[in-house]
Amino acid sequence: MSRRIFYPLLLLLIPLIGMAITDEINWSLFDFIIMGFLLISLSIGINFASNHIKNIKNRILYIGILVLIFMLIWAELAVGIFGTPFAGN
Numbered sequence: 001m002s003r004r005i006f007y008p009l010l011l012l013l014i015p016l017i018g019m020a021i022t023d024e025i026n027w028s029l030f031d032f033i034i035m036g037f038l039l040i041s042l043s044i045g046i047n048f049a050s051n052h053i054k055n056i057k058n059r060i061l062y063i064g065i066l067v068l069i070f071m072l073i074w075a076e077l078a079v080g081i082f083g084t085p086f087a088g089n
Contacts, residue, residue, distance in 0.1 A: 002047065004043075004047070005040065005043040005044050005047050006040070006043070007043070008039040008040070008042065008043045009036055009039055009040065011039060012032055012035060012036060012039070015027050015031075015032075015035075016032075034077065035074075038070060038073060038074065041070075042066060042067070042070045045063075045066045046063055046066060049062045049063050049066070050063075
């Protein structure tokens, strides 16, 4: 497994810096852990699709589906667009 799958974790610096600047961003340790898990899962999925799927159309399709699923889970956890018990506010 390549180290580059961990590079998306650098995106977690954005809310960390935002928490130091303003009081409107309020993430707990659990939020960082969940988002880190989601980012690592997405990067592993993209890395797997890039390395194992030879047909470029299928590769783009699978990566697009992975990104869509990631964004739906992220939106649900953040604001609760579907109203599940896992919803944010």
